[in-house]
Amino acid sequence: MPLVHIDLIEGRSKEQLSQMVKDVTKAIADNTGAPAEHIHIVLNEMSKDHYSVAGILKSEEN
Numbered sequence: 001m002p003l004v005h006i007d008l009i010e011g012r013s014k015e016q017l018s019q020m021v022k023d024v025t026k027a028i029a030d031n032t033g034a035p036a037e038h039i040h041i042v043l044n045e046m047s048k049d050h051y052s053v054a055g056i057l058k059s060e061e062n
Helices: 014-032
Strands: 003-009 040-046
Parallel strands (some): 003 040
C-alpha cells in the first residue's frame, strides 16, 4: 500500500487539490503497478505563518 504525504502552503482550491491527488495517484499506479484503490495520499496544508525559507516567514514576503 503506497502512502504519500504531501506538504503544501495553504491557498489552493478544492479543485486544484482534487486534480493533484488524481495525477499523483495515476503516476504512482503507473510506476509501481499498485492499484489506485490501494494508494493513500495525505495532504498537510500549512499557513504561511508556519513556513519559512531563509529565515523569512512566507507570510512576511512581499
